[in-house]
Amino acid sequence: MVNLQAAHGQGRKGGTPAALNDDEIDNTRQMVVRTDRKAKIIASMHGIKISTLYKYFPRGRATLSHSKAAKGDKGS
Incomplete structure (x- = not known):
C-alpha cells in the first residue's frame, strides 16, 4: 500500500493499462454493430483477445444493436 501511495504521489497509477x-x-463498437463479422475476427483485427472484446461489450452485438435502436439511430 505504501508503494502504491508513493507512486500516486509521483503522478503514476497502478494496474494494467487499458487495451483500447x-x-x-468507438471503432470497435461501429464494427460490431455495422458488420456481420464474428467477434473473434473483430478482436483479432484490433489486436485483442475475444475475452477483452466482451469485457468492453459484455453482451456483444445484441446489446449494442439494442442501444443503437433505442437512440433512434437508423444507420444512416
Missing part, C-alpha cells in the same frame, strides 16, 4: 483507447472503442 476511446477512439479504438
